[in-house]
Structure formats: structure tokens, C-alpha cells
Amino acid sequence: MHVPDGFINAPVSAVAGVVAAGAVAVSLRGARRELAGPPGAGSLGTERTAPLAGLVAAFIFAVQMLNFPVAAGTSGHLLGGALAAILVGPYTGVLCVSVVLLMQGVLFADGxxxxxxxxxxxxxxxxxxxxxxxxxxxxxxxPRGRRSVTVASFVASLVSVPCAAVVFTVIYALGGTTDVPLGKVASAMIGVHVLIGIGxxxxxxxxxxxxxxVRPDLVYAARGLAPRLKLRVGGELVDAPEQHAPAAAPAPAAAPAPAAASATSASSGAPAPAPRRSSRKVWLGGLAASIVLAGFVSFYASSSPDGLEKVAHDKGIDKKEKSHASADSPLADYGVKDVGNTRLSGGLAGVIGVGxxxxxxxxxxxxxxxxxxADAGPASVPDGERV
Known part of the structure; x- marks a missing residue:
């Protein structure tokens, strides 16, 4: 659904640019909180979320290269907003997709x-x-649980795609450069993007x-949906207290040292510290998957035009399309210039794009x-968790 130059007139494009800049600015502020990690994660949470958010952007770039057929002569690809929002948070998700769109527009003449x-x-x-x-x-x-998270992810992402088609139709109604009946544009865009939404x-x-x-603790939108953490107090398992609800049950005097330590944590009302699990394997695995998808699997992607391209051609929206300013880029159209082998050229471009x-x-x-x-300051970070 990458809109080319010339589809929308200059005034509306400028207004959209202002709105986009405002959204990015707000997202930059909101992403600071999301990148801090879950409560109790300390410096470990903040150190692992930035690389993982960058990985999500790279993964979205890779999967967007995999156009899949949705109807006769039409293909679709991942938009990625839903995936990013669920994995790393809505503010960070906006930034992830924005980074992808910027890389695609500047380097690959796409959009x-x-x-x-x-x-x-x-x-x-x-x-x-x-x-x-x-x-x-x-x-x-x-119902509370992982299956519900997956189901909600499916439905939310399905709905988000035709909503994007509706927004494009509204933007076209305000600033389209061709005289095409709005009803035809809306019905064609929404119809094909419902199918793309399924993919x-x-x-x-x-x-x-x-x-x-593999790592439910890395899914931003699933925080708080896991079963309550258990603490062993006096030889018995009890629910860990919420951060805002201090517990008042002291450990028995005869409890052994580990139990006493757990009881002290429970009586103070502080949440149990998150297990220090490295996300390096997840990051390396995700990066490897992105490289394989963009560098190898993308060769087998559908070559049919995507939903917007098909509708634009069929309805005449593309009559005033302009050449891309980066049309002469060495990576334009997802190929490496002067590399004759099509498979090698596309694969190298994909790997470079992921990198x-x-x-x-x-x-x-x-x-x-x-x-x-830096804004939080050392005084606001618990002892032992300062960056």
C-alpha cells in the first residue's frame, strides 16, 4: 500500500506530512516509557528492548518483501503496524513502521x-x-491466557488493514490528483484489502x-496477562503481591533463610525481581530469520501488483504518478545495480535492507x-539496577 508520488496533491501531502511528524514526535516520547521494559525489569529491561525494537523493524521490512497472492492478478504484503504494536508497544510500533517506510522510500524507491x-x-x-x-x-x-493473545492478534491485524484502506480513500477524496468516483475507489480498496488483511x-x-x-516476557501487549508469580513463604506458595498492594504476612520465625528473604520481599510489597534472562538468542534467531526471508524466500514472492497498485491501474488513479526521486538508487526496486543475476541481485538487496x-x-x-x-536519574532507579 505504498503510495507513490503524484497520487495525492501537494497541499494534502503537506498536511499529511505535518500530521505524520506530530505522530512521530508523540511516539518518540511514548516510546521512552515502552522501551524502559516491564516494571521490575531494571536495567536489563531497558538494555534488551532497544535491540528487540530494531529487530522488529527489520523483520517487518523482510516480511514486506514477501508478496502473497490474494486474488487473480493481485497480491498483498504485511503492513506490520499490528505486529509491531503487539510486540513492542503502540508508540514504538509507529516508529518501527516509520523507520521501515523511510528506508524503503530513500533506498529502494518504494513509496x-x-x-x-x-x-x-x-x-x-x-x-x-x-x-x-x-x-x-x-x-x-x-479468557486470560496466551491463546487469547494470539486470537486477539489475529482479529486486530485483520481489521487494521481495511481501516488503512479507508484512510487512504479519505486522503484521496481530499487530495486525489485524478477524477475517479470515490465510491469506486472505496469499494475496490476496501474489498481487496479485506483479503490482504487475512494474510x-x-x-x-x-x-x-x-x-x-519461546519468550512471553518479550511481548509488550501480553504484559500482565500471565498467571501471577508465586513466592515460597514458610514452605508454601503464595501469590506475589502487586506493586501497589503491599502484603502484610510475615514469614514464620523458624523459616529458613531463603524463605525469610522471600517473606521480607512479600512484606515490603515490592514486586519480585524479573528473572535475568538474556534475549540474545531471540535477537540472533530473529535476525537470521529476517535475512533468510529477505535474502532467499523473497525470490519466490508473488510478482503481481499489490492491492493499491492494482486498484490504481484499474481505476485510473495512477494517471499522474510521478517518477520516484530515488529511481536511480543502486537499490531501486529491490535489486542491486549492475548485478545481472536476478536472484542474487534481489537477495543482496534484501539482506542489505535488513541490515x-x-x-x-x-x-x-x-x-x-x-x-x-538520563531523564529518570540515578535516584529513581532501584539499587543494583542503575544503568
Whole structure:
């Protein structure tokens, strides 16, 4: 659904750019809190969330290269807003997809540069906000557990894609450069993107389910949905107290030292410290998967035009499309210039794209994480957890 230059006139593109800039600014502030990790994670939480957020951006870039057929002569690809919001949080999710769109527009001539604001509003902001709000609603009414998280992920991502099509239709109604009846644009866009949404939902649910199975603590939207942590006090297992609800049950005097320590933690009302589990294996595994998808599997992706391209061609929206400013980029159209072998060219471009995106994304999130730590100050960080 990458909108090229020329589809939307300059005034509306400028307004969309302002809205997108505002959304990114708000997301930068919100992402600082999300990147701090779950309560009680301390410095470990902040150190692992920035690389993981960068990895999510790289994974979205890789999977977006895998166009899948949805109808005769039409394909679709992951938008990624729902996946990012559920894995790393809505604010960080907006930034993840925005980083991907920027890399695609500048390096690969995919999505117009003057239309970057339109694409961020449509593909990053709309999908992330809609998916996350619907996800939170669903997990409140569904039974508590991992299966409900996966189901909510499926439904939220499915709905987010046609919502993005609706937003594009509204933007086109305000600033479209061609005279095409709005009803035809709306029906065609929404119809095909409902089908694309099914593919998005499957990819999102499978990915979220896989992470939940391996490391549920790394899924932002699943925080607080796991069973209560148990503490052993006086030889018995009791629910760990909530941070805001101090417990008052002291340990028996004859309890051994480990039990007494647990009881002290319970009586103080402080949450039990999170287990210090490294996320390095998850990061390396995710990066390897992204490289394989972008560098090898992408060769077998559908070559049919995606939903927007198909609708634009069939309805005449693309009559005033302009050449991309980066059309002569060495990586334009997801191929390496002067590399004759098509498979090798596309594979190298995909691997380069994953590498650039993970570096750019991790850099942005690392800076935000460091600023969050600096703003918090040493006095606000528990002893033993200072950065």
C-alpha cells in the first residue's frame, strides 16, 4: 500500500506530512516509557528492548518483501503496524513502521518521498492505533491466557488493514490528483484489502504465537496477562503481591533463610525481581530469520501488483504518478545495480535492507532508551539496577 508520488496533491501531502511528524514526535516520547521494559525489569529491561525494537523493524521490512497472492492478478504484503504494536508497544510500533517506510522510500524507491507523510499516516499510524486499541479491547473480554493473545492478534491485524484502506480513500477524496468516483475507489480498496488483511492476520498471529511460546516476557501487549508469580513463604506458595498492594504476612520465625528473604520481599510489597534472562538468542534467531526471508524466500514472492497498485491501474488513479526521486538508487526496486543475476541481485538487496533497517532502528531506539535513563536519574532507579 505504498503510495507513490503524484497520487495525492501537494497541499494534502503537506498536511499529511505535518500530521505524520506530530505522530512521530508523540511516539518518540511514548516510546521512552515502552522501551524502559516491564516494571521490575531494571536495567536489563531497558538494555534488551532497544535491540528487540530494531529487530522488529527489520523483520517487518523482510516480511514486506514477501508478496502473497490474494486474488487473480493481485497480491498483498504485511503492513506490520499490528505486529509491531503487539510486540513492542503502540508508540514504538509507529516508529518501527516509520523507520521501515523511510528506508524503503530513500533506498529502494518504494513509496514516494513527497508521499512519505501519507504513507506514515496510513501504514504506520492507522494500522498501529487501530490494531492496538482493538487488541486491548479483545483481551479484556476473552479468557486470560496466551491463546487469547494470539486470537486477539489475529482479529486486530485483520481489521487494521481495511481501516488503512479507508484512510487512504479519505486522503484521496481530499487530495486525489485524478477524477475517479470515490465510491469506486472505496469499494475496490476496501474489498481487496479485506483479503490482504487475512494474510496479515495469519502472519501476525503466527509470529506473536511463536514469540509467546519461546519468550512471553518479550511481548509488550501480553504484559500482565500471565498467571501471577508465586513466592515460597514458610514452605508454601503464595501469590506475589502487586506493586501497589503491599502484603502484610510475615514469614514464620523458624523459616529458613531463603524463605525469610522471600517473606521480607512479600512484606515490603515490592514486586519480585524479573528473572535475568538474556534475549540474545531471540535477537540472533530473529535476525537470521529476517535475512533468510529477505535474502532467499523473497525470490519466490508473488510478482503481481499489490492491492493499491492494482486498484490504481484499474481505476485510473495512477494517471499522474510521478517518477520516484530515488529511481536511480543502486537499490531501486529491490535489486542491486549492475548485478545481472536476478536472484542474487534481489537477495543482496534484501539482506542489505535488513541490515540497514536493524542498524537504523536499533540506533533510534537506543538513543531513546538512553535519554529515558538520563531523564529518570540515578535516584529513581532501584539499587543494583542503575544503568
Amino acid at each position: 514516494g518521498l513527497t508521499a512519505l507523510g501519507v504513507n506514515i499516516c496510513d501504514m504506520a499510524l492507522t494500522t498501529t492505533v487501530v490494531a492496538y486499541l482493538l487488541f486491548r479491547l479483545l483481551v479484556k473480554v476473552l 496479515e492476520a495469519v502472519i501476525t498471529a503466527l509470529t506473536v504465537g511463536a514469540v509467546l511460546a 540497514v533497517t536493524v542498524v537504523a532502528g536499533t540506533g533510534v531506539f537506543w538513543v531513546l532508551r538512553r535519554r529515558r535513563s
